[in-house]
Amino acid sequence: MGYQASFRIWRGDKGDGSLKDYTVEVNDGEVILDVLHRIQAEQENDLAIRWNCKAGKCGSCSAEVNGKPRLMCLTRMNIFPEGEPITVTPLRTFPVIRDLVTDVHFNYDKAREVPAFQPPEGLKPGEYRMQQEDVARSQEFRKCIECFLCQNTCHAIRDHEDNMANFAGPRVLMRVAELDMHPLDTVDRRKQAQDVLGLSYCNITKCCTEVCPEHIKITDNALIPLKERVVDDKYDPVRWLGSKIRVRKGDE
């Protein structure tokens, strides 16, 4: 049942690179990652691919297939017509390390700027009580496998590299929303979301939601509600006054 497919794979490093052509066997039921592994085992031992679980659970093997950001382990070969070449390139938004592997430290650096979960003082482990419907909202965001496809796709970063200093991207802002909706968290991160993580750069085009392999409704369920909360905070005069008083007390 196998057939010979032609692949064009980007080979190179941060200095330079180009598409290179390969002809490779493809068998029934295979995904892109299987085929790249075959090239790696039989033709080019040093073909750089980042991967781990090959089951859509770890979010390591993100790349762009025919220009579309995807997890290579969940991209079935049977969605491509036989005979047409398939082009695989690294994530465009992040600097290339080698071949299909990019340097994604941006995402980890930005994650450190989100203040951590803080439970109420005096609440002891084992005493936590939360209802399923209350945890369900944050649980949706915790399905995130950190594949960074949303970060790669968000045009506020993808097309504007200079925004990266001031905008943390959908994955990181979704983490803020997740903590914000955690029934027992006590920290107010709205100011951080706006001033440091750049929430206003998001103009809700939903590109992030479209590429999410976990089908998380990033824009509708995380980013828009977070924007609404930030707006409430900014334009409610009582809250505004309160925030000024807290700042004077040396909260920052």
Place this chain on the structure above:
Amino acid sequence: MSDIQRYKFDVVVIGAGGAGLRAAIAARESGMSTAVMSKSLFGKAHTVMAEGGIAASMANVNSNDNWKVHFCDTMRGGKFLNHYRMAELHAKEAPERVWELESWGALFDRTKDGRISQRNFGGHEYPRLAHVGDRTGLEMIRTLQQKIVALQQEDKRLSGDYESRIRVFAECTVTKIFMTGEGDDHRVCGVLAYWRPSGEFVLIETSAVIIASGGIGKSFKVTSNSWEYTGDGHALALECGGSLINMEFVQFHPTGMVWPPSVRGLLVTESVRGDGGVLTNSDGRRFMFDYIPDVFKDKYATTEEEADRWYTDPDNNRRPPELLPRDEVSRSINTEVKAGRGSPHGGVFLDVSKRLPADVIRAKLPSMWHQFTELADVDITEEPMEVGPTCHYVMGGIEVDQDTQAAVGVRGLFCAGEAAGGLHGSNRLGGNSLSDLLVFGRRAGLYAAEYADALNKTGWTSSVDQASVDAAMAWALAPFTAERGENPYAIQNELQDVMNDLVGIVRNADEMRLALKRIEELKERTRTMKTGGGRSYNPGWHLALDLPKQLLVSQCIAESALMREESRGGHTRDDFPQMDPEWRKVNLQCSLIDGSLSVQRKPLPELTAELAALFDAKELSKYMTQAEVDALSQRSA
């Protein structure tokens, strides 16, 4: 060779899965500067693959549960070969470790009264697994990752530097543990690693090393394990003077995907059965009723009616035999397939579609639904899955002190998680891995920190001699300089065939002798491996460095399996099909003597009378010799 970065830390943790991260948190919270070495990116470790849950007797769903019941289940699951003290500590401490995760932000599924929900699983008497749908491992790794970030934020506030006291070296592989000193002062002093992105070397001088590097499953063809599971931690421990125990016990998870070929071995969570899924053969028969072994006869339902009643009335009915421990279910599936009663692609059927409404299946088993629709074009709410055994876990591992996780025979080395041996005996229960990682990860971190702190206070400082570093680097670079040589991928492929076909679910002496011969030949071929390309992110080179370790550990498995002439848990011999009480008293211990592998019999730590009293004598006599049972009853009298 000048391209080497140098660091000093009090504690170095090799591995960044559940055990490694929990160990690092404990070491850092004990005041030690801590490095975490991760072959992958931060938060991608194999722990994310764990689906079903974390076993802990919190008694949120059934108030009869407590640590003693969990302890007894663990011992039964391991066929009483478990290191009892580890099983005791594990059962006692697991609930605190789960609650602690919640205080770090984990969001488990809830009971109606707002506590952590718990689900049924194979071999566990009561619903015991804290879970988040079927992605519990992801929740755990993310929570630990975020806890480390929280600690780094704390350190930044104090020192201005996120990485002043805990640093994660992502995509950085350790190739060597260095030792220093003589006699009583012979101890760990550092590690050599290389950055996978650049190929540059890193030397970390340290007072203590914790190995938490996971398992060995990549040596088998059909496996649920990723490329990372090459047994490097096991090999590193052997090479610096440590020993491995119980390596013959390899768990084949009963339900891996069998079709399409590209996903063969991919895990199908045990929760499918815990939540009501049943196994049937090509005749449509629920065959597990035919395979209830004597030792479990009184604990499992003998009719479908009783089994089905159990889901709603567990106090008055016995459990369905689909929930027998994994070793039993895997062997049964294997037998059915060999008898010609398998499914079209060589597995059996696992069906939840006729048992639960579609929306419930999608809510309880979202990843499975996703996995089968995306990868196999099967809608599990409408049709059965095809499943078969897949290499999943190694019960054996580095021999450790049961309380402190200190490696036997190597001062300054500690181990936790799948890389350590003892807790699970001859077979691990589902759900006991995540709890193992937390309980013993923390313990390894605490005791490594205590050791490092005490050592530092004597004025000792870690220092690795340059000649050893140069030799280790030269070894690692050899595949680049070979003029011609073997393709590492081809060798790995052959090893996977050898282990799968000759040291798999059912073993015999002739096949294992052949396997050992083949492993010897493959070892010889690794001496002339050749890597193309450069040092930057070169997977062929990385594999060339992993392979000798993989072969050494595979040899340990085959040698131990050949020596143990009985069948028990994850070790089944068709030439010795019975469980033998005399063998229960023995651990097989592998070590390197002058570079050659030696396998020795070593007495299993004896169960205390106090813990033995948790079982009735009749049950003990199924596993133990009469003399042992008599001695225990005398001691407790």
